[in-house]
Amino acid sequence: MVIEIADVIISGLINGSVYALMAVGLTLIYGVSKAFNFAYGSFYSLGGYIAFLLFGLSFINNYFLVFLLAAPILLVFGFFVEKVLVAPLRKRDDWEIKVMMITLGLALFLDNSFQVIFGSRMKSLPPFLEGGFEGGNFYLSHQDVGIFFLSIGGILLFRWFLNNTRTGMSVRAVAQNPAGAQIVGIPKEFVFAATFAISTVMVGMGGILLAQKYFITPMGGWDILVKAWVITAFGGMGSIRGGLYAAFIVGMLEAFVGWYFGMTWTLIVLFAVLLTTLAVRPQGLLGKWG
Amino acid sequence: MKKALGIFLILALALMPATALWAKDTIKVGVPLAMTGPYTDTGDNYWKGIKMAIDEINTAGGLLGKQLEPIRFDTQEFAPERVMQGADYLCGQIKVDSVHAGWAGWGQDVRAYGKYTAPFFADDGSQSAVDVFKQNKEEYKNIFQLTDTGINQAQSMFNVLMALPYEYPNKKAVIITADDAWGTEVGDTLEKNFKEKGWEVAMHELVPYGTNQWGPLLTQIRRIKPAIIHVEIVSAQEVITFFRQFMKRPTDSILSYGYSLVPREVVETMGKEADGLLGEVPTAMPTPEAPTPEAQAWLDKFETIWGHLPQAGSWAAYSGVKAWAAAVEAVGDEKNHDAVSDYIATNGYKGETGWWKWDEDHVMRAGGDVPIAHYQVQNGEMVAIFTDPPTKPYKNYQFQVPRWIKQ
Amino acid sequence: MIKLTDVNACYQDFHVLKNVSLAVEKGQIVVMLGPNGHGKSTVLKAICGLVKKVSGLIRFEGENITGLGSEKLVDMGITYIAENRELFPQMSVLENLKLGAYSRSARAFEKKNLEKVFDLFPRLRDRQSQLASTMSGGEARMLAIARGLMSNARFLAIDEPSLGLQPNLRDEVAKIIKQINGQGITLLVVEQNIPQITELADTLYVLEEGRISFEGSKEDALGNDHLKEIFLGM
């Protein structure tokens, strides 16, 4: 029993760390620009496919190189998507709906392009760590530990970036007070694009990280989008710390509900908890109005 | 890119009515399959078989001297109105003379295509499709199922599990299935059978598609230590993640994957890693060695054309086309749909492995010359070890105790 | 230094400024008076590039700056200090100040300006790590002004510095404004609750219903009974 519960907790922790990485990116865009990105899940798949292509190159044989090369590609991609597709809409009436629509269109375009280019079959990436820790009935794979630490590391790195770099601070400034940011001369448009680009990198990296465990499929991003969405709303849209807490709560909840009640209940329980939370605290765990 | 697409689009639109006008001396064959969305890959499998049959007939001079012309229709995610639209388009609009679908809607297709007369071949493998058929056998006489129902397939899986030359350490089973019609049909049948045999079904879980974190379930499985784990989720991602997470700390259990072993990705992704997994394919060509010389020739031909062994459905879909073509030859008029359907229903079709006979419900029941083949992954490839019914070992291939079982 | 000629400004369909012309000379303190809601803030915001629909001509040191965005203008040395402060609530005092020096031209002077600001507001030095949202009204006002100074501005547009201030702090605000001006920074201030500031003014403008209704020196204003009564409270 003890080992069983330990197993469940570990499973929850690992899921939680991955969810955290996914949710932080989504909450960031929403917090800064109030735009909802429906193509977020497709960016997840995009990350996986970029890594798949990179591994096809002869000189690339490890994840470090893949991360190093994929990050700038994703960054530039995200930046241009914001500049070309989202930014022009910001000036219009109902721009929030239109952003949802255009990103939904983009998701449709990307997912089906993946299917045509890479085929509908899933793609896998080489495992980045083999083996595991063993002890009696207990087993913890290196891969899971690696995913956990890389996710947490990614979030910490991102936190560092937000707190200690000029661009990071300007991102926070725009999120906390767009008018104030304008007054001190922060170029809002640039910050919007930069945040979009950063969140693209984060979710794309998540895609690479998870692809070796869960594979890449053309439509595989939708689950990620829904999970990230639930977690951001749960934690409070725009609140990065709230997103972190929510990610681990959701990870644990899923693990325990799946273990105790069965897998079909996880989604139902998840939404029930979300609805109750929102009924009591409409702004989510740590979100703020305004 | 966009420009090219645009030109392609205009060309396609311009050519569509044009080809319809010129091609007077062709016989049109409807092929409604998933070409987009989550079922694309299974759609591809069927298409490979259908395409092969059509090309074969055309190079041999056509059917009644006319070339066959496939008309494809994208059934997407099988929403009811989409299935109906496919029938109205292919049968009502294009007026095809036969329809070859794979998975086509688990009963929705029977109603949609039953309204028309063109012989319709499906691979629903579902009791619900048969139930619809039984409601009005006269109206639905053009409907033919290429595979047996999920209930019978599950029965067959159970038979083979019990016939394995292997002594189970206990009588505990775990069943995990997808929460769709196929999964529940198989799961329920297996549970019933296990219980009748005095086994304990310690866990019977329905899981949604997209599940890839198996930690919580595996935790329970490791406590139960079942002798058999049956997983029935026809999607490679789920079954591979399950296997890999299971293998981190395996129990002494036979892993039976049923029909979920057949998405080609399972074997292609895992290779020898998958060694030991069990699975089945209804209306199947046993591999790697076919039962008859003709069948072997077919197998070789398929491999030359597509570069891999046939996947589930390819051969069934191929045979559907050939069975219809044979009936048309016999009747002598492809437009006489009723006569063609009657011919197929009464005479069946002589295929590569022997006779195909449809029963009174127009279901290609497993057995005889076209049994269900049961496979085990050995050396990274699916190897037929049993056929059923009747349950008997296949040729010289043998069951191997999976490497994770410590005895 | 700043010269507005026939400036019009709109919020959505609401025409706020109508043919406003005014001038602020280098080194001056110019004070603008007028009833609430008649467009005083809009004049400041229009100069600082914070209003989208602006027409007419705005010049800064002779250069046409009409329609430029705030990030350009801050870089050129034009900074707005908002009446409602517009601080970054979840950031520390130090971070707020650092962001004040965001513009490219101010970055090099960040350290120097920080010292200057701390000299001017010793309280802020003690509370560098406090979150802006936890500060009292007076402290937050100081922080807003201090943040504006961090931009290394040559021209500051200060919007109602007395808003939300306890009366006993008004003297201090006036003193600070004088000190800032003493450092050679040109000021355009909207303020009518602190007579001491009006005292400092080189020129007074009165804005009513979006139009300039009075322009002149303090003395001229005192000669105007209407103004004396309504705005100067004398």
Next chain:
Amino acid sequence: MDHRRISFLLAVIWTIVAVLPLFFGGTNFIMHILIMCLIWSVVASCWDLIMGFAGIFSFGQVAFFVMGSYASAIISAQFGIPPIFAVFIAGGITAGIGILVGLPCLKLKGAYIALVTFAVHMILEPVLKGEIGRAIGTGGTRGLLTIEPMTIFGYTFSTASPVPYFYLMLLVAVICSVIILVVIKSHWGTAFLALKDSQEFAACLGVSAFKYKLMVFALTSFLTGMMGGFYAHYVGMLSTRMLGIDLFVTLMVILVIGGVGKFPGAIIGAFITIAINELLSPLGPYRPITMGAMVVILVLVLPDGIVGLFERLFSKKPHDITH
């Protein structure tokens, strides 16, 4: 647009649609598509009423549609209620669920509403397939394969001859569009415009945002659920596969093409979108790619859809007032 112009446009659209069977009446395939167009046009118009006019980001439209379709099918099967009444009861049930969903969620902000309503969509599938669903007669994972066809005064509509059903649906669609028009141009409509401009401003006018939002939520759920019923009795079978992403996207595209908040854009959008979708279908897997690209481009170049384009072309006032 003023209501005279909308009424005129509606009259033109419905007249054109009404004569279509003269050309396509013999072709079941096209008639079938036209019937689906009529159904989607109402569903999309309802969505437009919620999203475009009331400014509520509800993503539960498909869910309400599916609920209505199941409700009607189950009621007619289990209680022997004739389908023509069952569809209205189904509408009522859906409206009730709509209010239940609306009560907690209309107090939330934009993206949260989107999530909660989409959550309803996500949960619906496991519920319909699972034990609860089987208990109320959804047929579980199998779905419902034989649903009683629509019968009015002893006349049974069948899919084999779709023209009568087409006119029935046309009648329903016309009535629905008039209801929507009345709502838009009534006190409600004004209230929503006020709400959209500014919540505070509306509060000054004494408009209770919550009450109006709930009312529009209930109304659109009713109409959507009812259309679901008509769908169920027409197609004759139901499965949870309708909850896939395809239908959701199609409805979204309809709004993009027709124009958000530009009634009767959604009606025009429905016909154009479905037509394009069918014309693109020879492209196979390139169809959704083209659709996606089209959405992206249309949102950029035609932000208010076809109706927005008309407005720009024919409006007397200059579109943008610049000073």
